[in-house]
Amino acid sequence: MKKLKLIALLLAGVTVGCSDSFLSLKPTDIVIEEEFFKNTSDAEAALLGVYSTLQREETFSNVRDAADIEWAISGDMYEMDGSANRIELHSLTLPSTNTILRDVYTAAYNGIARANLVIKKVQDMGEGDQGVKDRIIGQAKFIRALYYYRLVTYFGGVPLILDPLNANSELQIPRAKVEDVWKSIENDLISANEVLPKSWDPANVGKATSGSCKALLNKSYLWQGKYGDVVKITExxxxxxxYGLLTDYRSIFLETNENNKEILFSTQFREGTDAEGNNIVKRTAPRGAPAEFTGGAAWSNFVPQQHWVDGHEKDAQGKIKDKRYWSTIIGPGEAHQNMPTFVMPASVPAGWSKSGYIMTKYWQKPTLNNSGVNMPIIRYAEILLNYAEALNETNQTSKAIDYINEIRERAGLSLLANSLGKDATLDAVFQERRMEFIWEPSGGFSDLNRRGRFLEFIKKERPNYADLNVDQKPWLNTQPILFPIPRDAWDRNKALEQNPHYTF
Known part of the structure; x- marks a missing residue:
């Protein structure tokens, strides 16, 4: 199933009957339900509509989440456009009217709505092979859990909607307790894990697997501090x-090597002019660079910051040792890894990159149309570091260091001594996250936030820390830091209560 063939079809927009404003809890009707869900072929088609929600920039395309929120808020990436909604996030102002947070919240519930419909209709379907139906339901539950994971980690307790809504539903729905959202996530993943295969045949590669479920459980348990459960599910x-680590870091992300053994789940894309592609190459390649290297457009929206580059380990001559840098970054005078005739100028024009650096993790070739590069959501390297963190917290520090060293060895770095103390080991875990996952959903703001390390990190690492006026922003002194419930959602659902220190 190359790229899952994630065509939204009529089914994704009409059968589901949920517009992008679903999250506002506005009444919606299922317009042609009776025409579908008569057999497993219909159910499979509906499931593609659920998967297709992952392709949106507001969900899992590594734009709104990984770039705008995770890595620009932490300060390790710079957003070149300087649009007002992005400045609100990066300055940590975080108003409830921020359109990026609104769109992330809304798009998550749109995905949940589609998953709810598939789960309910397939459960009620009389015909069809039960194993096939179970696997369809399992995949929809995984995606529902993925969306609720994002909502609960960004916003805290949110309305917990597990059945399809229509015009007869009660739409003034209060926020659920945080622990109830987590319990729902765990229930969905445990249930899906029991019915999904370890791997799919080539025609269906890219779908959620039992490993995907275990990986998201790993992340869910870690966020909640259930370290013993992290250890058990990881083992x-x-x-x-x-799954396992690839030898070459760059090869993880190559379009020619997608769905490799390091990828536990990723958003599937296909190059072309239709909605199957993404804008990631356009957002990566330096604006103003020759089109023979960039393709149809180049915006250099997000670039690595100098202080992130400076955070890499260096040899005695001051050269960066970390292979991850040389695999995915180019700076002044450095050649592109796949297009060596493209060399960054010694003096990089400000329009190309404010910092002088460009990330090539996703920019691998010129792209005339939309890019087909998949976007990683969960990688095996993250699972190893999560496992190491949990081992460290369960007094197995020496063993934890072994798993950190697996990541460091691939990066060409010296191995850490197993005698390292507990605090230093946790610091080492977070250092590897920072270098390993730049411009991915992991390793940035959320990981720092869940351990209460965010303010300490930005005070040390963000050169503009003094300009952030942290002491005047009380929402930053909560644990964890939560984003505001969007004003747009409250406008339609007055049962919603705002997070502390914010207003609607």
Whole structure:
């Protein structure tokens, strides 16, 4: 199933009957339900509509989440456009009217709505092979859990909607308790894990697997501080024997090597002019660079910051040792990894990159149309670092260091001594996150936030820290830091209560 063939079809927009404003809890009707869900072929088609929601920039395309929120808020990436909605996030002002937060919140519930419909209709379907139906429901539950994971980590307790809504539903829905949202996530993933395969045949590669479920459980348990459960679910994942680290860091992200053994789940894209592609190459390649290298457009929206580059380990001569830098970054005078005739100028024009650096993790070739590069959501490297963190918290520090060293060895770095103390080991975990996952959904703001390390990190690492006026922003002194419930959602659902220190 190359790229899942994620065509939204009529089904994704009409059968589901949920517009992008679903999250506002506005009444919606299912317009042609009776025409579908008569057999498993219909159900599979509806499931594609659920997967298609992951392709939106507001969901899992590594734009709104990984770039605008995770890595620009932490300060390790710079957003070149300087649009007002992005400045609100990066300055940590965080108003409830911010359109990026609104769109992330709304798009998550749109995905949940589609998943709810598939789960309900397939459960009620009388015909069809039960195993096939179970796997369809399992995939929809995984995606529902993925969206609720994002909502609960960004906003805290949110309305917990597990059944399809229509015009007869009660639409003034209060926020659920945080622990109830987490419990729902765990229930969905445990249920899906029991019915999904370890791997799919080539025609269906890219779909959620039992390993995907274990990986998201790993992340969910870690966020909640359930370190013993992190250890258990990770070791269950290890026994599957399906996933592992690739030897070459750059090869993880190559369009020619997608869905490799390091990818536990990713958003599937296909190059072309239709909605199957993404704008990631356009957002990466330096604006003003020759079109023979960039393709149809180049915006250089997001660039690595100098202080992030400076955070890499160096040799005695001051040269960066970390292979991850040389695999995915080019700076002044450095050649592109896949297009060596493209060399960054010694003096990089400000329009190309304010910092002088460009990331090539996703920019691998010129792209005339939309890019087909997949966007990683969960990688095996993250699972190893999560496992190491959990081991460290369960007094298995020496063993934890072994797993950190797996990441460091691939990066060409010296191994850490197993005698390292507990605090230093946790610091090492977070250092590897920072270098490993730049411009991915992991490793930035959210990981720092869940451990209460965010303010300490930006005070040390962000050169503009004094300009952020942290002491005048009380919402930053909560644990964890939560984003405001969007004003747009409250306008339509007055049962919503705002997070502390924010107003609607």
């Amino acid at each position: 269950a994942l290890f026994t599957e024997g399906v």
